Amino acid sequence: IMHTPLLQPLNGLSCGKGYSKDGCWGLTPRTIAELQTAAFTGITVCLTSTTVFSSSISSIFPPQYMILGLAGALIVSYLDLKLSVEWSLKTTVASWLGCACGCLIVYAVSALNQGDYNPYFGILLAVPSSFLLSLADQAGEVYCKLSSVYRGDKALLLLIIPVVFGGDVPYWSAITAAVGYTIGSFIPLLGTLCLWSIGVLPDTRLESLKGLSLILADYFDEVASLRRDRDHQVAVLRRMWDGLYKASTDAAVSTTDLKLRGTIWSMVACLSTVRRSSRRRAMNAELLESLWLPFEGQIVSLRQKVVSSLRMWDSLDVADDDKILEAANELSISVEECLARADISTGPELSNFEFAVNEMVKFSLLAHEFLVRVKGPNEESSCVAEVVDWFRQPLFAPVNPELTWRVRFAYPLRAAVTVPLVALFIVIGGQYSTILAHYGLWMMLPCLFCFLPTPGASIRKGLRRIVGTVVASVLAVVCVSMHPNNDGIFLCELFVFSVIAKLMFFHETLQYSGLVFGFTWIIVGLGPGIDTGLPVGSKVSRAVHRMDMTVAGVILSIILTSLISPVFANKRLRRATVRSLELVSNSVANSCESVVNETPWNREALSKDVLSAAILLGRSYSDRHAQIADARAECQALRYLSPTRHLQLGHLVAAQHLLDRLTRQSLAVISAVTTCLVTTGLAAGSGFPLPAERDLLLVSNVIRRRSDLLVAAVKTRKFKMADVSDSVMRTISCLQSDLQGVGVEHHALDCLVHALQDFGEVWEEVECMLASSKYV
Incomplete structure (x- = not known):
């Protein structure tokens, strides 16, 4: 399944002022890049024509x-x-692989049948071939390494062409289709390589990442400043936080790099603890002079290096970013030497000072990791090394949690049944219907490209294909009727409709229907329109028949996906939700227990600990989001088939945005815990009251119990808020009361409690969503 890339404008075709947020003529950089890509598509399609x-x-x-x-x-x-x-290489390899398999089947059947080809035997032999070619599914459900070499749907199309639609020249028909796909892949690739060679390709760095970098710089600049007027700083940070949270969400969604996404989440979690710690009373002059002022120069130096690197990442190289590590290490060493001195008295203020420094160092390390991953040189191995590594990999990649072979091979098995079944229907039906015999290929196309692993995916893609097909077919019929055999006008229309199709593809709602719009007009309008051997009436009737066959193929693919051993997206979403709840609850519970058990941590591992948790939770996040859209489509279909199941699935889909927030809040808790464990006073156990320790363990136990209930609710679709008497927020409130009763303030503990409160609030929202009797 192709994804919509977030592009930026061509470097050589900027508006004269370089990269800017507003772009030119009121267009954003992303819009400019999409227009450039659409124009490039129109040119390559016209050259291919x-x-x-x-x-x-x-x-x-x-x-x-x-x-x-x-x-x-x-x-x-x-x-x-x-x-x-x-995509060019995958399409080319798939074309010739499918062509070879199809021609081999025709040759084998002809040889066994004394030179007379029988399509029924060919369809029978196509069953195992369809299974093998479908292992390279683009949806990533099989986890087979062949999917990185070719596209399974294209290979299936080239397999079926000689077996069913080759007629008297099956070999030449397959070779012609393979040559067409090869040329259609080579010309765009050649154009992209030419633009790359002269240095005007779009910058692969994403617009959202640049915007996030500027906001992170502003926020860290404010939060790392030593202000006496703390109330003013709190007000400023509160205004900036909403923008930071939204920018980080957009940036995390825009990238598929799990490590980069985890780094973004870790940075925001780190700043979240600092934001909470700033809600304290103002520092007095004596405290500033005894603790902060001796390190003011190093703190300011670190802050300036981080802020300047985040703000001016286009003008600075990676070597300049490495100065962040040097400044962070110098500050850490100086603070450690200060804490080791005998004349430094221990107490809460010392712990608070150490906490603030730890947070600055932790964010600095994460900022350096962020900059290196975004703008650093890609450490890509040579082509030969990648090929050797590909051969060393197992055929089926291991998955956690492990998939059964039945689940892994579900899609190839269904494809091995569905594709030959549709082919058999076309062959038999073609004996009684000349329309089906002549235009059956256009029914087969949507059956191949809309036959997806889940009914929800097929419904969503199929409906978009119907919309694109009907609109493009109507326009194609009009064009054929108005100016048949006029190659010049058809070429101009080809460019215009190709540009429109690509722009529609970039639209969030239209997407696949845009591509369908484009190649449907090409197939329905351009093909018959330039065929000089057909009269005008035949051109129009041929366009109408192709439209009818395409719509019929979409409907047939949806029906077959729902009937032949269906694997519903809502079941996958339930499994992914269960996995996410277990990971989040275990991460937070283990973090709480580590504070009481005094798990050893060190300053150098701060960013790595949070980043590892972010990457693990990020994988679960990606698994859930891969199923949401398809589950929503199934939910809409169930509205008319089973209102009860529609209601149950609606709750699950509606709760996904809350699970996203829950994942982010869990990282804030983990970030606060890591800082607690390296703070001298807390790591030694001083100042941590026994009631608070008991409450913290109680919070961990309650989270685990409530998680078991939620997991059971998702699996069994039954949940009641009264199943247990305790709640996460009640135990967190007890923890906060015990800490306030002691009268000793610690920034780290205070931030941990606030992070737990934010986590508890979202957790109870998730419970309310799953327990509600009304679909929201």
Whole structure:
């Protein structure tokens, strides 16, 4: 399944002032980049169309199959070198692999049947071939390494063409389709390589990451300043926090790099604890002079290096960012030497001072990791090394939690049944219907490309395909009727509709329907429109028949996906939700217990501990979000089939945004705990009252019990708020009361309690959502 890349404008085609948030003529940089990509797509599709418009080429290669190359060019055209290379090579390899398998089947059947090809035997042999080719599913459900080499759906199409639709020349039909896809993949790749060679390709750094970097710099600059007027600082930070949280969410969603996403979440979690610690009384002059002023120069130096690197990452290289590590290490060593002196009295103020320094160092290390991952040189191995590594990998990648072979092979098995079944229907039906015999290929196309692992995915993609097909078909019929055989006008329309299709693909709601709009117009309108051997009436009827077959194929694929051993997205979403709840609750509970048990931590491991937790939780986050859209489509379908199940699934889908917040809040708790464990006073156990320790262990136990209830609720679809008498927020309130009763203040403990409160509030919202009797 292709994803929509977030692009930035061409470096060489900027508006004269470089990168700016407002862009030019009121357009954002992302919009400019999308327009550039759409124009590039229109050019590459028009260049590929020479294989169809040229009469000399058409006399050798049948246009009916060469036109598939235009659809391929529409899909793989991107102003991104890595994406263009990946999709072009996958399409090319899939085309020739499917062509070879299909031709081999035709040859084997003909040889066994005394030179006479029987399509029924060919379809029978296509069953095991369909299973093997479907191992390379683009949805990533099989976790097979073949998916990094070719596209399974394209290979299946080229397999079926000679087996079912080859007619008297099955070999040449398959080769023609493979040549068309190869040319349609090569021309966009060549254009992308040319733009890359002259240095005008889009910057792969994302717009949202740049915006987040500026906001992080402003926030850290404010929070790391030593202000006497703490009330003013609290007000400023409160205004900045909402913008920081939104920017971090957008940036995390924009990247597929789990380590980068984990780094972003870790940075925000770290700043969250600092934000909580700033809600304290103002520092007095004596405290500033005895603790803070001796380190003022180093603190200011570290702050300036972090802020300048985050604000000016375009003008600074990685070597400049390494100065952050030097400044952070110097500050850490100086503070450790100060704490080791005998004349320094221990107490809460010393712990508070050490806490603040730890947080600054931790954020600085995370900021350096963020900058290195975003703008540092990619440590990519050579092509030969990657090939060798690919061969060393197992055929099926291990997954945690482990998948059964039944679940892993569910999609290939269903494809091995569905594709030959549709082919058999077309062959038998073609004996009684000339329309099905001539236009059955256009029914097979949506059955291949809309047959996805779950009914929800097929419904969502199928409905978008129907919308794109109907709109494009109507326009195609109009174009064929108004100016048949006018190649010049058709070429201009091809450019315009290709640009529109690519822009529709970038739209969040339209997406796949945009691509369908483009290649449906190509197939329905351009093919018949430039065929000089057809009268105008035949051109229009041919366009209408192709439209009918495409819509019928979409409907058929949805029905087959729902009937043939369906694997519903809502079940996968339930499993991913259970996994997420278990990870979040165990992470927070273990963190609380580590404070009481005095688990050893060290300053150098601060950022690594939080980052590891963020990456682990990020994987669970990605698993859930991969199923939400498909589960929502199934939920809408169940509205008319089973209102009860629709209500139950609606609760689960509606609770996903709360689970996102819960994941972020759990990282804030982990970040606060790591700082508590390296603070001298707390690590030694001083100043931590026994009642608070008992309450902290009680919080851990309650979180585990409530998690068991929530997990059971998601699995059994039954949950009541009265199942247990205790609640997470009640135990956290007891912890806060015990700490306030002691009268000794610690920034680290205070931040931990506030982080737990934020976590508890979101946790109870999740419980209310799952226990509510009304779909929200």
